[in-house]
Amino acid sequence: MFVGCSTTDDVNLDDHAFYNTTQESLLTYAQKELSDYMNTPSVNENNFRLTMQYWTETIYVNESNYDFTNRNVSNNVWTDNYVNVLKNLDQAEGIINAYVPAPSELTTWPGKKKNQLAIISMMKIYTYQVLVDTFGDIPYTQALNIDAYPLPKYDKAADIYADLITKLKKNISDLDSSQKAFGRGDIFYYDPSPTIDGSDIVKWERFGNSLLLKLGIALADVNPGLAQTTVNQAITGGVMTSSGDNCQFKYLGASPNENPMFQETGSRNDFIAGKTLVDFMNTNNDARISSYYTDIDGDYIGQVIGTPGEFEEFSNAGDFAYTATTPGMILSYTEVLFYRAEAAARWGIGGTPATLYADAITSSFTHWGASGAAAYIAAHPYNAANWKKSIGEQAWVAMYNQAITSWNFFRRLDYPQLVAPSTAIPNADGKVPVRLQYPAAEATTNGSNYAAASAAIGGDKLTTKIFWDIN
Structure with missing residues (x-):
């Protein structure tokens, strides 16, 4: 899964270079790489603005027609998330666990360490969910230990979800807002105010509960018992309460740190x-x-x-x-409101569906600086008899700049009812793709585990549904 080189001699080392790094710099890098992947429209990596029919291409329309193999898209998605995000987070975790505090840090380090490890773990959980929701069964338990498992096995997607939920609950409980975390290294939730001067742990708690809500909602059709208990705990624990809680990467106006869309x-x-x-x-x-x-x-x-x-x-x-400085969205308040509306519609959890539906649309209008939300909602009221259509279509519109998230709503709720182009590649079987195929590199270098995973999910096809997509 990872490619590199090794040698018994130190020919690759510069005696004058400093090869050690810090958990803060690794966190910053991983956050940027995660945001870059989630937000880029590069046809080599993230084609979901095309899949969700927000955009189409001008000349080279391969990806609009679901030809993702020509540019090895799956290989790039795999590398982006496993190497650039997860492996760097794993390295940061190792540095944190190995750190020996100075005498002056003995009273503060334990709390700071717990916060740092919880934040690292939550970012891993977010990334693993993205990978599961994209491919299905994936390497998980053996994925990041390349020395012990150069050819990692694939774990069952449902088992991964269950473990992510368990870990996330612990991460949330480990967070302590009276303690520090990453300081300026945390781009997502850095707060420069004197009372915090670093990671805003209260916002990380809301992010954690919002991510727990997202994990729970995904299981609604396939495991409603676990879904409901997870969603209940998330909402009770405290999810995002405003757009000020949005998890986003703050891009800069100069190369190489502009928004990848720009x-x-x-x-x-x-x-x-x-x-x-x-x-x-x-x-x-x-x-x-x-x-x-x-x-x-x-x-x-x-x-x-x-x-x-x-x-x-x-x-x-x-x-x-x-615009170079458009923030890169990871998880938004609008998204959370749509999850809450869905939870209320399905199980009566956390509020009134119509109210939360209206709140979600209003939040989207506000985010885009548009007026007329009340009139729009009046013209397109919540329909309790077909709530999947109401929520699915409006989430599709609102998630315009969160296309990967939009793809999840589409697959789970079956709205909007998108139609594949007549020019789509034969492998799509006349349908909008519901997963990406595994990377070709996995088939050639990790063949036996790839073959087992492909058979387990029902075939490595664009039309093979993710385990939670049963309708």
Whole structure:
């Protein structure tokens, strides 16, 4: 899974270089890499804006038609998350556990250490959920110990979920807001105020409970008992309460630390608006459309998905995609409100479905600086008789800039009812993909474990459903 080199001689070492690092720098790197993956529109890595029919491509329409093998997309997703994120977090964890505090730190280090380990673990949990939700069964228990397991086995996706929930509950209980954590190394929740001067542990607690809610909701159809207890605990523990709790990476205005959307769109004209969402928003008089897309002489025009189109003839992504400092979203308050609306609709947990549905839409309007949320909600009220359609369609619109998250709503709720382009590759079987195929590198280098995993999930296909996607 990981490629490197080793030698008995020190030919690869610079005697004048300092090879040690700190947990803070590894955390910063892992946070940026995670955000880069979740937010990039690079066709080599994250094509979910295309899959969810928000955008389509101008000239090279392979990925809009679900050809992800031409650019080895799965290999890149695997490396992004396992190597760039998880392995760096694992290294940070090792440094924390090996650290011997100075005498002056003996009273403060235990609490700081617990906070650091809890934050590292929560980031691992988030990343593993992304990988499970993308591929199904994946390496987990053996994944990061390359010395002992150079060819790691694949664990059952359902077992991974159960373990993530158990670990996350402990992480949340370990957090202590009276103690420090990572200081400026924590980009997600750094607070410079004198009383905190570092990681905002209260916000990390809300993130942890919100992530627990996300894990629980994912299991709603396949394991409703575990789903309900998990969701109950998350909401009782305290999830995000405003957009100020958003987990996001704060990008800078200079290379190489701009938002990856800006890096992809700033020098190329590869993407145009997808007709599916543009038509839906036009039909529903959605004021957010002026933030989502540019207009063509006052109109918003999307191209048929999978069909080439001239950049100047169709709407493009809005200004946010051409702004270097647009934050990279990891988990948002709007997303959490939609989970809460779903929990209330399914089980009567945590509030009134219609109220939470309206709150989620309002939060999205506010985030995009759009007016008219109340009128929009009045025109598109919550439908208790078909709540999956209400929540699924509105989450699809709201998650426009969180396409990987949108894909989860789509698969779990079966709304919106997206139609694959007629030009889609045969391997898609006329359907919108519900998973990515395993990396080709796994088939060639970890063949026996790959073969076992492929058989266990029902075949390594774009149409094989993730374990929780049973409807």
